[in-house]
């Protein structure tokens with residue numbers, strides 16, 4: 001059974017990554033000053049994710065559509081990232097967006113739809 005799922009993942013993974021590449025959205029274009037402001041704001045964000053998780057791909061595509069440079073943290077192959085996600089976020093589930101605050105606290109936002117809604121509200125053109 002384990003082997004079956006491993007095989008399924010091995011086949012579907014590259015297909016999903018190819019589809020992600022082929023359907024890559026055009027990012028919104030901002031003025032240089034506005035993009036610099038957005039880039040600075042994105043330094044407070046990190047996406048814990050798996051490369052071939054469809055929900056993570058959905059969030060990555062939204063980040064591309066909004067032209068957001070958000071650090072991606074592999075929670076599948078990196079023990080450090082996986083442990084941080086579980087210990088600080090409370091669940092090993094991905095995608096999860098870590099939103100760091102100036103005072104050192106952080107919010108761990110789960111659920112791809114909620115993450116995309118947050119990104120749209122924070123970064124979509126007004």
Ligand SMILES: N[C@@H](CCC(=O)N[C@@H](CS)C(=O)NCC(=O)O)C(=O)O
Nearest residue numbers: 053054055092093094095111112113
């Ligand atoms: N409803 C969630 C589904 C997320 C989900 O099922 N993620 C899977 C990977 S594709 C996961 O984290 N599985 C590991 C786990 O639940 O511990 C969303 O839209 O973000």
